Amino acid sequence: TQLLEQSPQFLSIQEGENLTVYCNSSSVFSSLQWYRQEPGEGPVLLVTVVTGGEVKKLKRLTFQFGDARKDSSLHITAAQPGDTGLYLCAGVSGSEKLVFGKGTKLTVNP
Amino acid sequence: GAGVSQSPSNKVTEKGKDVELRCDPISGHTALYWYRQRLGQGLEFLIYFQGNSAPDKSGLPSDRFSAERTGESVSTLTIQRTQQEDSAVYLCASSLVRPLNTGELFFGEGSRLTVL
Numbered sequence: 001t002q003l004l005e006q007s008p009q010f011l012s013i014q015e016g017e018n019l020t021v022y023c024n025s026s027s028v029f030s031s032l033q034w035y036r037q038e039p040g041e042g043p044v045l046l047v048t049v050v051t052g053g054e055v056k057k058l059k060r061l062t063f064q065f066g067d068a069r070k071d072s073s074l075h076i077t078a079a080q081p082g083d084t085g086l087y088l089c090a091g092v093s094g095s096e097k098l099v100f101g102k103g104t105k106l107t108v109n110p
Numbered sequence: 111g112a113g114v115s116q117s118p119s120n121k122v123t124e125k126g127k128d129v130e131l132r133c134d135p136i137s138g139h140t141a142l143y144w145y146r147q148r149l150g151q152g153l154e155f156l157i158y159f160q161g162n163s164a165p166d167k168s169g170l171p172s173d174r175f176s177a178e179r180t181g182e183s184v185s186t187l188t189i190q191r192t193q194q195e196d197s198a199v200y201l202c203a204s205s206l207v208r209p210l211n212t213g214e215l216f217f218g219e220g221s222r223l224t225v226l
Contacts, residue, residue, distance in 0.1 A: 006152075033214075033215075035215075040219065041217075041219055042114070042201055042203070042217025042218055042219055042220060043153070043201075043215075043217050044217070045214045045215065048214070086152075088152055088153065090153075090215075097143070097155055097158045097166055097168075097169075098143065098155075098215060099155060100145070100152050100153040100154075100155070101152055102151055102152035103151075103152040105150070
């Protein structure tokens with residue numbers, strides 16, 4: 001069973017602060033994706049990382065894939081209330097199915 | 111349609127009743143997934159369809175759960191003899207390419223099931 005552990009489970013910060021959330025596994029993944037989900041909606045893809053050590057930036061969001069392709073991190077600089085949501089990592093390993101972590105619920109207070 | 115469509119958006123049922131949830135994927139998407147999301151939790155994989163291949167049913171929690179898909183079109187998820195622990199949002203997603211090729215999943219808004 002491929003498990004993705006996300007931490008922290010909950011995070012509440014003030015606008016303007018920086019934060020990092022983590023996605024860890026004992027399994028190697030051929031690719032890893034990050035999704036954001038807002039209440040009442042389905043998750044929406046933010047980024048896909050495929051190469052060990054890869055770093056991708058999306059405006060104030062920086063995503064990193066671990067060298068061994070077992071873990072990933074998401075760093076948000078100068079968080080804004082619009083960043084509030086559930087951040088989910090998802091990975092593809094040997095099987096075809098995309099496995100999700102339990103998510104980090106982020107609240108950014110004005 | 112433009113996106114993944116799920117119906118009903120909300121379903122309240124009594125314990126022991128059967129329910130059917132429907133998913134219309136994006137036209138041309140060969141891969142279709144069903145996930146379950148309990149309140150405040152992440153996504154729990156249920157079943158995966160890819161083209162005409164045999165579905166991956168490894169996530170179905172019990173034999174009360176079943177799903178069908180006709181070709182590359184509509185899918186239905188059926189829950190028989192519903193229990194209170196089946197209460198959750200059931201999300202459907204479709205993808206144009208296989209996940210191993212880093213395909214993006216496009217999700218519907220989900221069907222919220224409440225079992226009284």
